[in-house]
Amino acid sequence: MLLITCPWCGPRAHIEFTYGGDATVDRPADPDAVSAEEWLDHIYLRDNPRGPHVEWWQHGAGCRGWFKVRRDTWTHRIHRSGPPGADLGEDEPR
Amino acid sequence: MPDVRYSIFSLARNALSHHQGWPLAWRSPQPKREYDVVIVGGGGHGLAAAYYLAKLHGISNVAVVEKGWLGGGNTGRNTTIVRSNYLLEANAHFYEHSLKLWEGLTRDLNYNVMFSQRGVVNLTHNDAQIDAARRRGNAMRLNGIDAEWLSVGEVRSMVPLLNCSPGARFPINGALVQRRGGTVRHDAVAWGYARAADACGVDIIQNCEVTGLRIDGGRVAGVETTRGDIAAKKVGLAVAGNSSRLAAMAGLRLPIESHVLQAMVTEPLKPVLDTVVTSGAAHVYISQTDKGEILMGGDLDFYNSYAQRGNLPTLEHVIQGAISLFPFLSRLRLMRTWGGVMDMTMDGSPILGKLPVEGLYMDGGWCYGGFKATPGAGWCHAWTIANDAPHPLNAAFRLDRFHRGALLDEKGVGASPQAH
Numbered sequence: 001m002l003l004i005t006c007p008w009c010g011p012r013a014h015i016e017f018t019y020g021g022d023a024t025v026d027r028p029a030d031p032d033a034v035s036a037e038e039w040l041d042h043i044y045l046r047d048n049p050r051g052p053h054v055e056w057w058q059h060g061a062g063c064r065g066w067f068k069v070r071r072d073t074w075t076h077r078i079h080r081s082g083p084p085g086a087d088l089g090e091d092e093p094r
Numbered sequence: 095m096p097d098v099r100y101s102i103f104s105l106a107r108n109a110l111s112h113h114q115g116w117p118l119a120w121r122s123p124q125p126k127r128e129y130d131v132v133i134v135g136g137g138g139h140g141l142a143a144a145y146y147l148a149k150l151h152g153i154s155n156v157a158v159v160e161k162g163w164l165g166g167g168n169t170g171r172n173t174t175i176v177r178s179n180y181l182l183e184a185n186a187h188f189y190e191h192s193l194k195l196w197e198g199l200t201r202d203l204n205y206n207v208m209f210s211q212r213g214v215v216n217l218t219h220n221d222a223q224i225d226a227a228r229r230r231g232n233a234m235r236l237n238g239i240d241a242e243w244l245s246v247g248e249v250r251s252m253v254p255l256l257n258c259s260p261g262a263r264f265p266i267n268g269a270l271v272q273r274r275g276g277t278v279r280h281d282a283v284a285w286g287y288a289r290a291a292d293a294c295g296v297d298i299i300q301n302c303e304v305t306g307l308r309i310d311g312g313r314v315a316g317v318e319t320t321r322g323d324i325a326a327k328k329v330g331l332a333v334a335g336n337s338s339r340l341a342a343m344a345g346l347r348l349p350i351e352s353h354v355l356q357a358m359v360t361e362p363l364k365p366v367l368d369t370v371v372t373s374g375a376a377h378v379y380i381s382q383t384d385k386g387e388i389l390m391g392g393d394l395d396f397y398n399s400y401a402q403r404g405n406l407p408t409l410e411h412v413i414q415g416a417i418s419l420f421p422f423l424s425r426l427r428l429m430r431t432w433g434g435v436m437d438m439t440m441d442g443s444p445i446l447g448k449l450p451v452e453g454l455y456m457d458g459g460w461c462y463g464g465f466k467a468t469p470g471a472g473w474c475h476a477w478t479i480a481n482d483a484p485h486p487l488n489a490a491f492r493l494d495r496f497h498r499g500a501l502l503d504e505k506g507v508g509a510s511p512q513a514h
Contacts, residue, residue, distance in 0.1 A: 021511075045348065
């Protein structure tokens with residue numbers, strides 16, 4: 001089981017959380033100024049990396065807050081987590 | 095390569111020599127420097143594409159390159175179920191074509207794939223599900239596909255061990271059954287296609303991982319592999335689970351997330367279940383293998399993963415659903431669990447056609463359902479490569495459907511890959 005650290009509640013079991021997908025995808029600031037290509041990119045296209053992935057999780061069975069986690073999609077290792085505005089930067093060394 | 099057809103006579107002949115004289119089922123050649131077509135991925139899909147390229151389109155200067163061993167990816171990790179019970183027209187025709195190929199596959203390949211049309215029973219548990227199932231059943235029949243509605247009494251007599259009591263956690267009020275659906279021995283599919291493709295002259299190269307795609311002036315020129323560079327006029331990707339990574343080698347991004355899906359078997363039992371039972375409400379599909387194990391699959395783990403292994407809470411959830419339908423399962427021990435990596439697309443339907451690089455083709459994005467598509471996908475992939483254009487059966491699966499807004503959203507849940 002994944003052990004996920006909620007920035008507000010601390011480390012909790014995976015079953016308390018809901019996954020929210022790639023957190024590097026930003027909704028265009030001005031929807032009226034966005035081309036069809038940019039909508040395609042935002043809504044459908046993903047990097048889908050094998051390796052470090054910054055992603056959204058929601059602590060549904062706790063504080064209900066949304067936050068970011070930097071997790072490796074190949075090893076499932078969780079490097080760090082932080083509030084929505086956090087820059088989760090580089091991987092922690094082994 | 096000695097051409098030995100498998101038959102009762104060759105079996106008897108080889109029995110006399112204590113089965114020491116069987117030739118290898120396929121060669122293991124060194125890769126040549128150049129091929130007309132290189133197929134990346136030696137699972138059922140890639141091997142099927144190579145076979146149909148050679149057999150139906152006369153293109154036999156083909157290599158299949160596989161990073162591990164044949165059928166070691168999702169071909170060997172699924173729950174072996176085949177069916178064509180789809181609502182949307184494009185899906186219905188494609189999967190029905192695939193099911194018809196399954197029906198003749200053992201004879202076509204001269205390899206027993208142990209195809210068993212034991213039926214696939216989709217349970218319903220409430221009025222809304224009855225409406226949806228009957229609508230889907232009617233759509234199937236209009237498309238010429240067999241579908242039959244069963245009352246709860248008929249379900250009970252067909253599957254006696256199912257908990258049909260009104261007090262069940264998921265009370266059963268009927269089922270849609272496709273009797274032509276069933277199961278296939280998945281390893282035999284990879285091996286059968288490999289042997290048949292090899293007999294047509296296709297080179298099957300294992301332990302050969304593609305590390306890059308060579309692109310020259312917007313046109314594919316070959317692949318870079320751990321066993322050297324191989325030039326190719328055309329390259330087909332059949333690497334579901336890793337499609338995003340291969341596409342990235344061509345500078346492309348796909349509408350796909352990779353997720354892990356788990357399955358499991360119990361200890362073997364005497365025969366107790368002679369059909370496939372699925373329940374959308376309990377998120378589980380159950381059958382009994384020829385070895386006697388009860389085979390169960392269910393939900394994704396619901397987070398991006400390339401790990402080919404998942405977590406126990408998901409298994410527990412699937413098992414809870416299974417036990418709610420079949421209470422006798424609670425006494426069984428679990429024998430094995432495993433995970434496979436799925437290409438989960440943004441509309442839940444596959445991507446099968448040309449990519450926006452000349453000479454590059456893709457067969458992927460299969461979400462939960464790649465195994466049943468194996469013959470049809472290989473057939474359409476081969477057609478698309480040979481003609482540089484999709485066949486009408488896979489025209490709706492083109493990548494540019496996301497661009498055009500022509501999505502194929504069978505479940506109607508929108509751009510949320512883990513929900514399909």
